[in-house]
Amino acid sequence: MSVIRPVTEADLPAVADIYAHYVLNTVATFEENPPGQDFWRAKAATGLPFLVAEADGAVGGFAYAGQYRPKPAYRHSLEDTVYLAPGFTGRGLGRALLEALVAACRESGARQIIAVIADGGDPASAKLHRALGFQEAGRLRAVGFKHGRWLDTVLMQLDLS
Template sequence: MTLIRPVASADLPAVAGIYAHYVLTTVATFEEVPPGPAFWQDKADLGLPFLVAEVEGRVAGFAYAGPYRPKPAYRHTLEDTVYLAPGSTGRGLGRALLEALIGACREAGARQLVAVIADSGDPASLRLHVKLGFEEAGRLRGVGFKHGRRLDTVLLQLELG
């Protein structure tokens, strides 16, 4: 059984471990060094939606919303982040997390939700976002460089209300 719930401090080591996998082995994130525990606590302390998918008592994925940009005029626009533990993909967890995150962002008063997705050649994240109503808003070409590859990002946007 899957439980989607708000993150707890006790979940942060698992969240950090999931994210570290993507930092070190993929181009899904442009981070090159896995962030430490203070980074994850800071995200949790923002007061914005931060959820985990718990399967059989273990954190199998997470999703959170953060400020899209730091300038005050962007205050009603959030950016989403979703990651699943290796071996937890293909079970509908990403969809469950993103659906719950969208609802939580609406409840928090956000008007727009933006996704910035690395065009890594794996369309799973892009497909998930489109299935849930996001529309492509643009592409930034060659803005990332990781693991010897130049990478584009695809910008998607969902109007929340």
């Protein structure tokens, strides 16, 4: 059984470790150096939704919303991020996290949620977003270079209005 709840300071080392795995070993993020706990502390302090999935006594994943772009006119559009700890995939945690994040974004008054998904060949993230009503809004070709590969990003969008 898992519990979806707001992130706490005590969760930040696990969040940092989960993300570091994806930074160092995958193309799921275009980050090349894992950010430290100060980065995560700042994310948690934005006032935007930041959730963790607690499963088997551990942080099994996290999801948060951030401003889609920094310019003021984008203030009603958020970008979602979801990552699961290795060993916690295939349990429905990603769906539970994204469902809770969408609900929290709706409650915050956001109108749009944008997913920027690195297309490294694994369809899981796009499939998850599609299952929750996100629609593909476009593709940016060869915009990232990581682990010796040029990568596309797929933009998906959920209208909350």
